[in-house]
Amino acid sequence: xxxxxxxxxxxxxxxxxxxxxxxxxxxxxxxxxxxxxxxxxxxxxxxxxxxxxxxxxxxxxxxxxxxxxxxxxxxxxxxxxxxxxxxxxxxxxxxxxxxxxxxxxxxxxxxxxxxxxxxxxxxxxxxxxxxxxxxxxxxxxxxxxxxxxxxxxxxxxxxxxxxxxxxxxxxxxxxxxxxxxxxxxxxxxxxxxxxxxxxxxxxxxxxxxxxxxxxxxxxxxxxx
Numbered sequence: 001x002x003x004x005x006x007x008x009x010x011x012x013x014x015x016x017x018x019x020x021x022x023x024x025x026x027x028x029x030x031x032x033x034x035x036x037x038x039x040x041x042x043x044x045x046x047x048x049x050x051x052x053x054x055x056x057x058x059x060x061x062x063x064x065x066x067x068x069x070x071x072x073x074x075x076x077x078x079x080x081x082x083x084x085x086x087x088x089x090x091x092x093x094x095x096x097x098x099x100x101x102x103x104x105x106x107x108x109x110x111x112x113x114x115x116x117x118x119x120x121x122x123x124x125x126x127x128x129x130x131x132x133x134x135x136x137x138x139x140x141x142x143x144x145x146x147x148x149x150x151x152x153x154x155x156x157x158x159x160x161x162x163x164x165x166x167x168x169x170x171x172x173x174x175x176x177x178x179x180x181x182x183x184x185x186x187x188x189x190x191x192x193x194x195x196x197x198x199x200x201x202x203x204x205x206x207x208x209x210x211x212x213x214x215x216x217x218x219x220x221x222x223x224x
Contacts, residue, residue: 004121005032007050009041009067010083011059019054019083019113026114036060038067045071045078052121054113057084057095062173063159065091065098069152072099081120083113088208089134090145092127098152102126146192146207155209157184158192162204 006023008031010016020031033048035041037059045053053071057064064082071078081102082095092103101120104113108128119126127135138145147155153174160170167181174181194200204210 003028003030004052004117005030005048005050006117007031007033007035007041007044007048007053009035009038009053009059009064010056011036022110022113023054023117029117038062038064038070041067042070042074046074051079052117053078053080054083054117055080055100057082057086057091063156065095065152065159066156066174068095068098068100069156079120079123081116081126083116086208087130087134089131089138090147091208092131092135094147094150094152094155103131104128105130146203147209149191150188154184154188154191157181158188158200158204159209161185161188161197162201162210 006029008016008019008023010019013036016034016036020034023029023031032050033044035044038061041053041055041059055064055067059067064084068080068082071080078099080100081104082092082100083104083106085106086092087105087107095103101123102116102125104116104126105128107130112128116126116128147158150158156174157170160173165173167178167185170176171178171181188194189200192200192203194203201210
């Protein structure tokens, strides 16, 4: 049986190195490429056609959610595993809607990541226990999230808007026209019941879209 080729997507080089070593210690796994952002991940997927993509949600610029959606749009059979610190039920479900086959948090044991890769490589689906429990709790409590009625792209635009990214920057990041972004902006406000942009930010914060694991694309610039 040929080795399972993996595209590893994470914006921290040291983190990628650690996961590469862990993965390649397993017989039959090989990391064929690495990416630090959504755009590079999409291009490398087209070039390398890996068996499995391991995708972090926190990337510089567009998040892993947009990368998932873009890859799935190009290849409906793509096998993608989210591996992230973001454990909210609503965001996990949105990742599956965008095209993920699995969702495992970085708080999981290393063996759970290995098992998840094996399952996704075989065409299966998997959710780590902590996320599964969060989804079950929300279901039992009848909890609803403002992003339930949004598509993956709308969710990404909401996150970027709430992070303080301008419409012009969002258009460039997502390869959209400025007019299209503005139209999405107005539609999103209507769907989530945001009275104004400040309320939009508050709603996005409460939905769990604004965390340290889903960074503002300007963060790196502010450190320079």
